[in-house]
Amino acid sequence: MSSSTETFDQISPSEFFYRNRDLAGFSNPTRSLYTAVREFIENSLDACDQKGILPDVHLSIKAVDPEKPDPKPYILTVKDNGPGIESKHVALAFGTVLYGSKFGLKQARGMFGLGATMAILYGQITTNKPVVVKSSTDGQIQDEYELLLDIQKNKPITLKHETKEVSKTGLSISIRLEGDYSKAGSKIRDYVYQTSLITPYATITFDDPKGEKFRYTKIVRTMPPPPTIIRPHPYGIDVETIKRMTVDSKFQIPTVDNKMIDKVRSELGLRKKDLNYKGILERAKKRWSSLSRQVRVVIALMSFLKMDFDKLNKIRIDDIDVSNQKLTYWDFGESQSISVDMDPESDYYKQLTNTVQGETLTSFLTKRFQRVGRTTAEKFANFANFKPEKRIGTMTNQELVKLSDSLQKFTAFLSPDPRCLAALGELPLEKGMRNFFNPDFLAVVQRGASAYSGFPFIIEMGIAYGGQIPAGGPKTFRFANRIPLLYDEGSDVVLKVVNETDWGRYKVKNDPPLVIVSHICSTRIPYKTVGKENVADRPEIERELRLALQFLSRKLSSYMSKKGQAEMQKKRANLYSKYIPLVARFSTELAGKKKEPNYQKMLKEISVIEAEEIIN
Amino acid sequence: MKPKKSLTKTSEEKRKFLAQILKNTGTKIYDELDNGQFPKFSVPSRSVSNIVYDKKLRQYILGTNVSVRSSRNMSQLRSFTQLMWLAFFANRLVNEKKSSTLRDIYYSSQAFEVDFEDQPESDNIIVDLEAVLTRPREDLHIFPEERSSVFGDLTIEYTVPGYEGRRSNLSDHPDGYLIGPSLSSAELVDTSAELVIAVEKGGLFTRFVEEKVHKKFKAIIVDTAGQAPRSTRFLLKRLHDELGLPVVILTDGDVYGEHIAMVIKSGSANAAHLRELTVPDALWLGVWATDIEKYKLPTIPMTETDIKRISDLQKDPRYQEGNWKKQLEVFKKIKRKAELEAFSKYGLTNITDKYLPEKLELAKSL
Numbered sequence: 009m010s011s012s013t014e015t016f017d018q019i020s021p022s023e024f025f026y027r028n029r030d031l032a033g034f035s036n037p038t039r040s041l042y043t044a045v046r047e048f049i050e051n052s053l054d055a056c057d058q059k060g061i062l063p064d065v066h067l068s069i070k071a072v073d074p075e076k077p078d079p080k081p082y083i084l085t086v087k088d089n090g091p092g093i094e095s096k097h098v099a100l101a102f103g104t105v106l107y108g109s110k111f112g113l114k115q116a117r118g119m120f121g122l123g124a125t126m127a128i129l130y131g132q133i134t135t136n137k138p139v140v141v142k143s144s145t146d147g148q149i150q151d152e153y154e155l156l157l158d159i160q161k162n163k164p165i166t167l168k169h170e171t172k173e174v175s176k177t178g179l180s181i182s183i184r185l186e187g188d189y190s191k192a193g194s195k196i197r198d199y200v201y202q203t204s205l206i207t208p209y210a211t212i213t214f215d216d217p218k219g220e221k222f223r224y225t226k227i228v229r230t231m232p233p234p235p236t237i238i239r240p241h242p243y244g245i246d247v248e249t250i251k252r253m254t255v256d257s258k259f260q261i262p263t264v265d266n267k268m269i270d271k272v273r274s275e276l277g278l279r280k281k282d283l284n285y286k287g288i289l290e291r292a293k294k295r296w297s298s299l300s301r302q303v304r305v306v307i308a309l310m311s312f313l314k315m316d317f318d319k320l321n322k323i324r325i326d327d328i329d330v331s332n333q334k335l336t337y338w339d340f341g342e343s344q345s346i347s348v349d350m351d352p353e354s355d356y357y358k359q360l361t362n363t364v365q366g367e368t369l370t371s372f373l374t375k376r377f378q379r380v381g382r383t384t385a386e387k388f389a390n391f392a393n394f395k396p397e398k399r400i401g402t403m404t405n406q407e408l409v410k411l412s413d414s415l416q417k418f419t420a421f422l423s424p425d426p427r428c429l430a431a432l433g434e435l436p437l438e439k440g441m442r443n444f445f446n447p448d449f450l451a452v453v454q455r456g457a458s459a460y461s462g463f464p465f466i467i468e469m470g471i472a473y474g475g476q477i478p479a480g481g482p483k484t485f486r487f488a489n490r491i492p493l494l495y496d497e498g499s500d501v502v503l504k505v506v507n508e509t510d511w512g513r514y515k516v517k518n519d520p521p522l523v524i525v526s527h528i529c530s531t532r533i534p535y536k537t538v539g540k541e542n543v544a545d546r547p548e549i550e551r552e553l554r555l556a557l558q559f560l561s562r563k564l565s566s567y568m569s570k571k572g573q574a575e576m577q578k579k580r581a582n583l584y585s586k587y588i589p590l591v592a593r594f595s596t597e598l599a600g601k602k603k604e605p606n607y608q609k610m611l612k613e614i615s616v617i618e619a620e621e622i623i624n
Numbered sequence: 625m626k627p628k629k630s631l632t633k634t635s636e637e638k639r640k641f642l643a644q645i646l647k648n649t650g651t652k653i654y655d656e657l658d659n660g661q662f663p664k665f666s667v668p669s670r671s672v673s674n675i676v677y678d679k680k681l682r683q684y685i686l687g688t689n690v691s692v693r694s695s696r697n698m699s700q701l702r703s704f705t706q707l708m709w710l711a712f713f714a715n716r717l718v719n720e721k722k723s724s725t726l727r728d729i730y731y732s733s734q735a736f737e738v739d740f741e742d743q744p745e746s747d748n749i750i751v752d753l754e755a756v757l758t759r760p761r762e763d764l765h766i767f768p769e770e771r772s773s774v775f776g777d778l779t780i781e782y783t784v785p786g787y788e789g790r791r792s793n794l795s796d797h798p799d800g801y802l803i804g805p806s807l808s809s810a811e812l813v814d815t816s817a818e819l820v821i822a823v824e825k826g827g828l829f830t831r832f833v834e835e836k837v838h839k840k841f842k843a844i845i846v847d848t849a850g851q852a853p854r855s856t857r858f859l860l861k862r863l864h865d866e867l868g869l870p871v872v873i874l875t876d877g878d879v880y881g882e883h884i885a886m887v888i889k890s891g892s893a894n895a896a897h898l899r900e901l902t903v904p905d906a907l908w909l910g911v912w913a914t915d916i917e918k919y920k921l922p923t924i925p926m927t928e929t930d931i932k933r934i935s936d937l938q939k940d941p942r943y944q945e946g947n948w949k950k951q952l953e954v955f956k957k958i959k960r961k962a963e964l965e966a967f968s969k970y971g972l973t974n975i976t977d978k979y980l981p982e983k984l985e986l987a988k989s990l
């Protein structure tokens with residue numbers, strides 16, 4: 009009975025994700041071990057990237073009882089040299105879901121604010137052991153936490169908190185979890201290998217449960233510049249997001265209580281000093297630009313109420329009716345409700361309307377979105393059939409839907425700003441690939457920024473041929489925001505593009521020793537699942553991938569024909585110097601001569617024949 | 625009967641003649657190399673479009689198309705070298721009076737690194753050399769593995785090393801004599817026979833020997849063992865040309881039998897580059913399609929392939945007239961065939977006692 013009436017509102021987000029752990033990649037001991045490794049390593053690399061620290065990341069997996077057969081409990085530890093997490097945030101970051109620092113629009117590996125917590129949760133559920141987090145943000149003091157997660161309340165329980173002196177910043181996280189290394193091992197090793205391929209500026213090491221050690225030292229010492237957080241692009245927005253944005257564009261009318269009055273006093277520098285209301289307004293005018301929004305609102309109210317702090321203390325604001333320019337308050341002293349008129353011409357009135365009704369459409373568009381200027385905003389208003397000065401806060405649900413639809417349809421917005429993207433760069437990619445594959449031929453390309461549905465993206469791609477690459481290719485390494493994608497290969501857009509390539513056209517024969525590295529960077533990778541394993545088809549992305557691959561294939565093709573010519577030349581020289589002496593020998597015996605004919609000068613002519621054949 | 629020496633060369637003459645051609649070829653190539661020129665061969669084209677039927681010669685011959693195989697051309701260099709090697713190797717065989725089989729050639733080549741990929745490739749080069757020299761491979765002492773046999777009163781004199789001057793009579797051994805390299809190169813010295821009977825099958829050959837057909841009909845009996853190998857056709861030609869013996873042929877009563885007879889008479893398209901393998905005067909005695917009914921022979925139905933083969937042969941210029949044409953038509957109509965053994969239904973000696981004499985009688989009027 010009870011289950012049928014249950015709704016999701018009644019459960020905490022953690023419990024929701026506990027129930028939906030399959031989505032996040034924690035479906036079984038094999039997959040979970042792999043996913044946990046990923047989540048922690050990606051967090052470490054993200055943290056280092058953000059602070060411009062060349063990452064040193066150490067992964068270790070140890071069986072609690074090596075004798076037991078898989079699946080069994082493992083201790084998984086990831087340690088980095090990143091910025092760490094401030095002591096007071098540790099428990100929140102790792103003890104609650106949807107707590108993350110990466111929600112802003114910039115490129116990062118993490119997106120959802122739940123990866124680490126899901127891993128910890130999974131460990132706790134399967135082994136009932138706490139997570140141990142050691143973090144130092146200053147390189148002197150390290151906080152060490154032992155945490156359990158309260159699944160029902162989405163709240164961490166701190167079992168232990170100690171501090172210790174250290175000499176380096178960084179974070180180390182260690183969990184116990186049920187895993188199956190015999191099955192997950194090859195994927196994990198692939199993951200570590202491929203991650204270091206796409207992160208050539210990082211040192212990544214891995215001590216596996218069988219005592220094997222994998223070391224990938226940094227190949228380059230330059231990091232891509234940390235991406236900047238940017239405002240959303242109009243194309244990347246839906247009705248829900250707009251609603252959220254209008255809500256926070258329309259500030260709550262602050263409650264004018266003692267605490268608020270203290271705030272106003274302190275911002276005006278009147279903590280110790282009392283002024284009359286005129287004096288207060290004058291002082292506010294001088295300091296206007298440095299005042300907070302809430303304080304500005306209080307000042308505006310005071311201007312209509314004509315009250316000083318003392319008086320203000322004794323009333324309660326009940327209604328601000330902007331359309332009728334009436335302000336209503338309850339006077340505790342007189343125990344009655346009083347209305348005063350507001351002068352619509354006054355600057356203070358504008359301040360209030362802004363707050364109550366939100367910004368005008370034009371200022372909403374120019375301030376809250378990227379790459380929208382005044383003219384564009386006005387053109388848009390015209391296009392969408394809104395008055396440019398229409399207040400966002402007054403829009404009905406229907407109007408908001410219309411606004412969101414029009415944003416998608418308006419074609420004159422500039423394309424999204426790619427500064428929020430951190431591509432790897434051609435040089436590091438090239439160095440990484442050269443170091444990993446040791447090929448005969450290598451070419452890389454970084455395409456210009458492009459966008460799909462308002463999200464900017466950049467494609468980087470490299471192609472390597474021959475050398476130490478084994479035949480049997482083309483083998484494709486797929487990356488998205490520097491994460492290797494290893495599972496669910498079949499349905500990925502990159503593979504689609506590679507498979508649809510007619511390699512014969514580029515003089516590449518079957519089963520070539522060929523490697524393709526594809527890297528998609530975007531503020532929003534269109535993953536097909538939360539497990540972040542394959543990228544969905546988006547025509548814009550597919551097109552860019554195709555262009556990148558064509559560009560590289562053409563380079564490969566010209567290498568192949570040069571190589572073909574060189575090989576041909578060699579083969580030719582070999583053939584003539586092999587067969588002509590034989591012909592000479594046979595003819596000598598046939599003709600009944602003793603001395604062989606002088607054929608040496610003919611062998612020199614081979615290059616002439618070559619030239620002729622190229623002309624033909 | 626004494627052989628008419630003037631018609632064909634003796635083996636020794638032939639050997640010397642060949643050695644000379646080979647030497648000339650070698651000298652030409654030697655000189656070209658010495659002058660810094662890339663040597664080449666002209667190889668008569670053996671493509672279908674260059675095989676034509678010569679009515680006067682009554683056999684298939686190669687047309688005038690010639691392809692040049694040049695050592696200058698990279699794609700021909702290897703096969704040029706192979707051809708050259710074969711000439712060189714044949715020269716050794718001829719000079720040392722040794723013989724070799726097609727298979728031997730393939731394996732011998734491996735000591736010289738001329739890179740034959742497989743035996744068909746080396747077989748093919750052998751045919752090329754035949755075409756270049758216009759001499760059959762047997763002259764070059766190269767023989768196929770297949771062997772057929774001959775029996776009858778014929779005295780031969782060997783020319784192969786170790787047996788030079790030795791004589792044999794081909795009726796000394798009841799299983800007959802293998803038609804191999806030594807027989808092919810032997811001189812035909814003397815015979816009392818007046819006729820050569822070629823039969824398609826070993827079984828019948830043995831029966832003929834047992835039934836003393838060679839005595840009754842004064843015949844030399846040749847077992848062609850199916851489609852007659854070139855050495856057998858070559859021997860038949862020599863028996864006809866050198867000893868002046870008429871040649872008759874007995875085959876199964878089917879389309880393949882008819883064609884076995886035709887190939888003996890006028891050669892095969894495969895050997896269109898050679899002109900010493902045909903016996904234009906040879907007669908096909910049977911079993912004809914019309915014999916099947918006439919002699920009430922037990923029959924077997926034809927298969928699809930049999931019928932298709934008839935249609936194919938009907939397009940061949942040699943089957944456009946006379947008995948050849950008529951028999952094909954009857955086969956096609958009755959869609960049945962009969963083997964030589966079918967005569968056994970009327971007794972084991974029926975074929976030699978009744979059929980053969982009747983047919984030989986008829987042959988006189990053909």
Ligand SMILES: Nc1ncnc2c1ncn2[C@@H]1O[C@H](COP(=O)(O)OP(=O)(O)OP(=O)(O)O)[C@@H](O)[C@H]1O
Pocket residue numbers: 047051052055088090091092093101102107108109110117118119120121122123124125126179
């Ligand atoms: N090694 C680390 N160093 C510094 N901060 C970290 C580290 N690991 C995690 N964090 C902080 O903890 C937050 C929560 O991490 P979590 O993995 O749960 O979410 P996320 O990485 O933001 O998103 P996702 O669910 O996609 O992984 C991160 O946003 C980051 O601020």
Ligand SMILES: [Mg+2]
Pocket residue numbers: 047050051117118119122123124
């Ligand atoms: Mg994460």
